[in-house]
Structure formats: structure tokens, C-alpha cells
Amino acid sequence: MKNKISFFKALSTLSALSALSTLSLGAAEYSAGTFNWNSHLMFRYTADKSTGAVDSFSLHKAYVNAYFKPMPELTAHLRLALNRLHVQREGLGRAYLDYQPLKYWHFQAGLIPMPMIREIYLFEPELDLLGRSQTVLRLFSNEPGNADTGLAALGRWRQFDGGVALVNGSGPNIADNTEAKTFVSRLAVNFEGLRLGGYAYTGDQILPRRAYPVTKNRFGGELCIGAQDQNLRAEYHRGQDETTLSQGWFIQADMILGIFSPEAYRKWEWLQRFRPIIRFESFDPDIKTLNNRQTTTSVALHYSPSTLGLSEAPAGTRSSAQGAVIRLSAQYDAKREEDQKNQLRNNVFTAQIQVQF
Ligand SMILES: [Ca+2]
Numbered sequence: 001m002k003n004k005i006s007f008f009k010a011l012s013t014l015s016a017l018s019a020l021s022t023l024s025l026g027a028a029e030y031s032a033g034t035f036n037w038n039s040h041l042m043f044r045y046t047a048d049k050s051t052g053a054v055d056s057f058s059l060h061k062a063y064v065n066a067y068f069k070p071m072p073e074l075t076a077h078l079r080l081a082l083n084r085l086h087v088q089r090e091g092l093g094r095a096y097l098d099y100q101p102l103k104y105w106h107f108q109a110g111l112i113p114m115p116m117i118r119e120i121y122l123f124e125p126e127l128d129l130l131g132r133s134q135t136v137l138r139l140f141s142n143e144p145g146n147a148d149t150g151l152a153a154l155g156r157w158r159q160f161d162g163g164v165a166l167v168n169g170s171g172p173n174i175a176d177n178t179e180a181k182t183f184v185s186r187l188a189v190n191f192e193g194l195r196l197g198g199y200a201y202t203g204d205q206i207l208p209r210r211a212y213p214v215t216k217n218r219f220g221g222e223l224c225i226g227a228q229d230q231n232l233r234a235e236y237h238r239g240q241d242e243t244t245l246s247q248g249w250f251i252q253a254d255m256i257l258g259i260f261s262p263e264a265y266r267k268w269e270w271l272q273r274f275r276p277i278i279r280f281e282s283f284d285p286d287i288k289t290l291n292n293r294q295t296t297t298s299v300a301l302h303y304s305p306s307t308l309g310l311s312e313a314p315a316g317t318r319s320s321a322q323g324a325v326i327r328l329s330a331q332y333d334a335k336r337e338e339d340q341k342n343q344l345r346n347n348v349f350t351a352q353i354q355v356q357f
């Protein structure tokens with residue numbers, strides 16, 4: 001009970017601090033445990049002729065992440081989305097308890113991140129300007145932050161890591177809309193700088209204009225060379241919604257100089273402040289229909305005044321001395337329809353300022 005009171009006390013402190021827009025990272029020791037928080041703000045300029053959002057400036061996203069550790073093995077994670085504009089659902093994005101009885105074993109309950117392909121699972125999409133791929137956005141449109149209500153077990157053993165989860169299958173902040181649960185699993189193997197992984201998501205859903213639940217399956221795989229922020233990777237995803245089959249794949253190069261010449265990368269600090277990313281993607285929303293694929297080529301350049309990376313800080317791993325992290329980004333997405341007669345003016349230019357504090 002004491003822990004509970006302290007937790008809410010910590011939350012009210014957090015809102016007061018946010019209101020003051022203080023630019024220091026919160027980390028406080030309470031008698032009942034450790035409390036950490038950080039926040040992300042993204043201001044954007046978008047030129048997008050297809051949606052009519054031409055020349056628009058916006059506060060694209062605002063998030064607060066909070067972590068409370070009442071004891072070493074237990075962490076409460078909370079993530080609040082504070083604006084409605086581009087976050088599909090305002091409010092709780094994540095809210096779960098993580099119990100870690102051993103170094104590499106976790107049990108989670110609540111509004112959890114689903115254990116899937118490592119990159120989707122680990123990356124917060126807004127920390128990576130290319131964001132989630134179009135394929136993933138289309139296949140997981142009910143779970144924009146890859147979260148759902150359920151239980152998960154995650155572990156690592158030698159070169160293998162993986163996880164299993166049982167979730168509602170309806171996305172965050174929505175009650176289970178079918179009687180069946182959805183089963184999610186992931187398995188990956190890591191050699192030196194090389195990762196091979198796959199996932200399976202099997203469940204059901206209620207589609208618009210259907211009174212009964214129908215199949216919702218997702219399968220995918222990844223191949224990745226290099227570390228998390230400097231890699232070359234490819235992913236494939238396949239979806240089934242009732243009888244409709246869709247699929248997509250992409251290949252992405254992220255600051256790959258670090259893979260080919262780690263020495264040069266380490267030596268030239270200015271280079272670490274710039275982060276170029278390029279991705280080529282193809283998505284087919286219906287395999288049985290001809291000529292409706294779309295390809296997207298995305299190019300982005302990020303610049304950070306400091307060499308610190310933006311991250312979702314796990315509890316207790318950042319110190320207030322690190323202060324705010326700022327990143328400036330520019331991105332261009334060129335989209336091309338497979339049907340030559342049906343080309344759309346849907347290329348998008350985005351410029352963004354992102355602040356984590
Ligand atoms: Ca369900």
C-alpha cells in the first residue's frame with residue numbers, strides 16, 4: 001500500500017514537473033523505490049500533397065515515459081501519449097509490470113509490447129525518423145505502438161532470444177472483442193554481428209460489416225547485419241485477414257559506415273552526429289489482385305548536436321547529467337504505384353525537431 005501511495009505521489013510530481021517544462025531528466029529516490037521519467041517532443045513540418053497536409057507545422061508527438069522500481073526485480077512501465085494529432089490513440093500507450101527474476105528472463109503483464117521481430121519490438125518508432133515501415137503500419141493498424149493487453153514471457157539463452165505472449169488481439173485500450181486470445185511468439189539467433197529472426201501472430205478479429213470473428217494471422221522474418229544503430233537489414237511480413245493475403249518487405253541501411261569501418265566511425269566524432277538512413281520497401285495489400293503494389297523509397301538525414309543517441313531510457317540507466325538530447329531531421333518519401341496509369345502525387349517531405357528530456 002505504501003508503494004502504491006508513493007507511486008501516485010511520484011506521478012503527481014511528474015505532472016507538476018511537466019507543467020513547469022523543466023529541461024532536466026527526472027530521477028528520484030523514494031523511500032519505496034526508484035522513480036525515473038523522460039519525455040519526447042516532436043515538432044514537424046510536413047509537405048504532403050496526398051493528404052492535403054501541405055506545408056503544415058505541427059507538434060507531431062508528445063510522450064512521457066515513466067519507470068518505477070519498488071524493488072530490484074520489479075519495474076512498472078508507463079507511457080502516456082499527450083497529443084491526439086498523429087498518435088492514433090491518446091492516453092496510455094504502455095502500462096505494464098515487468099518481473100525479472102534472473103538476468104535474462106522477464107515476465108510482463110498489462111498493456112505490454114508484443115514480442116515480435118526485434119526491431120519492431122525494441123525500437124520506439126518515433127525515435128527512428130523512418131518510423132515503422134508502411135507494411136508494418138498496414139498490418140498492425142490496431143496496434144500502432146506494437147502494444148496490446150496480455151501476458152508475456154521473454155528470455156535469452158546463449159545465442160538465442162525469444163518470447164511468447166497471449167494478448168487480447170484488439171489493440172491498446174480496447175476490450176477483447178473476440179472470445180479467443182491471440183498467440184504471439186518470436187525467436188531469433190545472434191551470431192557475431194548477424195541476426196536471424198522470425199515471429200508468428202495467430203488470432204482472430206471482428207472486421208467492419210462482419211458479425212462474426214475471422215482469422216487474423218501475421219508472420220515475418222528478419223535478417224540483420226550490424227549493431228542496433230548501424231546496420232543493414234531486411235524484413236518480410238505476411239498477413240491474412242479472413243481470406244485476404246497481403247505481404248511486404250523492405251531493405252534498410254542505417255549508418256552503415258559503422259559496419260564496414262568501425263575504426264573510422266569511432267575516430268571521426270562529427271560523423272557520429274550525422275546519421276543517414278535509406279530504405280526501399282514494397283507492399284502488396286492483396287496478393288490475388290494484380291497491379292496494386294506500392295513501393296516507397298525513404299531517405300533521411302539526422303543531425304544531433306551531441307553524440308548521445310535518443311533512446312527509451314530503461315529505469316536507472318540515464319543520469320540527469322546527460323540532460324536534453326536534441327535531434328534535427330529531414331526525410332523524403334518517394335512513393336510509386338505499380339499501376340502506371342494510377343500514379344498519385346503522394347511523395348512526402350518531412351523536417352523534424354525532436355527533443356528528449
Ligand atoms: Ca481476442
Ligand SMILES: [Ca+2]
Nearest residue numbers: 284286287289
Ligand atoms: Ca497485388
